[in-house]
Amino acid sequence: MPKSLSNRTLNIAASLTVAIDSLAKKMIAEGKDVVSLGAGEPDFPTPEPICKAAHCAIDSGKTRYTAPVGILELRKKICEKLSKENGLRYEPEQITVTSGAKHAVFNSLAALINPGDEVIIPAPYWVTYPELVKWLGGVPVFVDGLQENDFKITAEQLKQVCNDKTKAILMNNPCNPTGSVYSREELEALAKVIVENDLYCISDEVYEYFVYKGTFTSIASIEGMKDRSIVINGFSKSYCMTGWRVGYDASPAPIAKIIGKIQGQATHHPSNIAQYAAIGALEMGNAESLKMRDVFRKRRDFMVSKIGEALGQKLRAPEGAFYLFAPVNSVYGRTTPEGKTIKGSVDLCEYILESQGLAIVPGAAFGNDNCVRFSYAASDENLESACRRFEAAIRSLK
Numbered sequence: 294m295p296k297s298l299s300n301r302t303l304n305i306a307a308s309l310t311v312a313i314d315s316l317a318k319k320m321i322a323e324g325k326d327v328v329s330l331g332a333g334e335p336d337f338p339t340p341e342p343i344c345k346a347a348h349c350a351i352d353s354g355k356t357r358y359t360a361p362v363g364i365l366e367l368r369k370k371i372c373e374k375l376s377k378e379n380g381l382r383y384e385p386e387q388i389t390v391t392s393g394a395k396h397a398v399f400n401s402l403a404a405l406i407n408p409g410d411e412v413i414i415p416a417p418y419w420v421t422y423p424e425l426v427k428w429l430g431g432v433p434v435f436v437d438g439l440q441e442n443d444f445k446i447t448a449e450q451l452k453q454v455c456n457d458k459t460k461a462i463l464m465n466n467p468c469n470p471t472g473s474v475y476s477r478e479e480l481e482a483l484a485k486v487i488v489e490n491d492l493y494c495i496s497d498e499v500y501e502y503f504v505y506k507g508t509f510t511s512i513a514s515i516e517g518m519k520d521r522s523i524v525i526n527g528f529s530k531s532y533c534m535t536g537w538r539v540g541y542d543a544s545p546a547p548i549a550k551i552i553g554k555i556q557g558q559a560t561h562h563p564s565n566i567a568q569y570a571a572i573g574a575l576e577m578g579n580a581e582s583l584k585m586r587d588v589f590r591k592r593r594d595f596m597v598s599k600i601g602e603a604l605g606q607k608l609r610a611p612e613g614a615f616y617l618f619a620p621v622n623s624v625y626g627r628t629t630p631e632g633k634t635i636k637g638s639v640d641l642c643e644y645i646l647e648s649q650g651l652a653i654v655p656g657a658a659f660g661n662d663n664c665v666r667f668s669y670a671a672s673d674e675n676l677e678s679a680c681r682r683f684e685a686a687i688r689s690l691k
């Protein structure tokens with residue numbers, strides 16, 4: 294009998310969004326007619342100037358190791374971006390270039406957590422957060438953002454869960470899966486509680502360019518927050534660079550030092566070539582991303598209207614990101630033509646995938662079993678087909 298594997302690792306769940314997307318891709322490879330709105334991946338190609346920067350990097354021999362924290366030129370450009378767009382002043386030594394934003398979340402938690410530390414996670418949450426907290430020996434503490442408050446948490450709710458063991462809060466603004474966007478006033482109220490309770494704040498801002506109403510504010514830019522915040526961002530969503538794997542942490546110098554040490558021992562650095570591609574992205578500025586946002590806004594409106602019609606209810610239009618988190622609990626208790634009762638979001642998504650070939654993600658994966666998540670970072674054609682399939686699946690339930 295081989296010796297047992299790591300208990301810490303056995304305790305974490307696999308990512309359900311990745312699992313659903315992989316299943317949909319497998320079904321497509323088997324020749325099945327499947328539309329997947331499972332993954333949060335823009336359907337546009339990586340812009341040409343970014344690809345050119347990568348080609349240029351290869352041609353000029355940028356194929357060797359870089360510093361573990363990333364190349365200086367890229368870290369300087371990230372500092373310029375954070376200063377110009379977010380009002381945040383960092384030195385290049387405070388930036389760690391990572392293999393995607395997911396890796397930046399891991400680094401941040403690894404730098405902060407001691408066994409038993411509590412990390413507050415507003416729910417619904419991105420699937421990865423609680424699993425990484427648990428993996429690192431921390432305890433995720435969920436605070437439910439109520440549907441009536443656009444799934445956002447309030448300062449009062451935050452105050453109630455803080456105690457001596459609370460180490461940090463992990464914010465995601467704009468939020469995957471809900472598309473909620475916190476206003477400056479809401480962030481100021483949360484920041485007050487964060488400062489009063491001497492917490493760290495990890496702020497995942499990968500959807501910052503996809504805000505449809507109002508403007509984006511980084512919580513780190515609020516008074517008293519920068520020295521206790523780790524800002525996370527990346528290139529996957531904003532520059533259609535999901536496969537390139539580049540993100541970053543911007544943190545107070547002592548934390549940046551630790552993150553650099555972790556990275557130096559664990560992964561070293563993201564691909565040298567991809568880092569040059571990221572410089573190409575930052576040199577482009579965000580005009581292309583904002584054009585993409587305008588396309589997403591139209592797709593969002595389409596989805597809100599069609600999915601709302603299928604469910605026979607008016608849906609809220611998400612203010613950011615590219616997901617629709619739709620309440621579907623009105624169909625729970627109904628049965629499929631095969632006689633299976635739909636008891637929750639997992640049953641419903643399984644039925645929709647099997648009967649209609651539409652992959653969407655159960656809300657249970659994000660800590661809210663009443664909803665399902667549609668990604669509308671997909672072509673108009675796929676969205677139209679997805680809505681028809683969803684409507685047919687709902688209509689078939691008795």
Ligand SMILES: Cc1ncc(COP(=O)(O)O)c(C=O)c1O
Binds near residue numbers: 333528
């Ligand atoms: C909130 C959030 N953070 C981070 C990521 C991961 O981004 P990356 O591809 O840069 O690792 C995602 C991807 O879905 C996300 O939704």
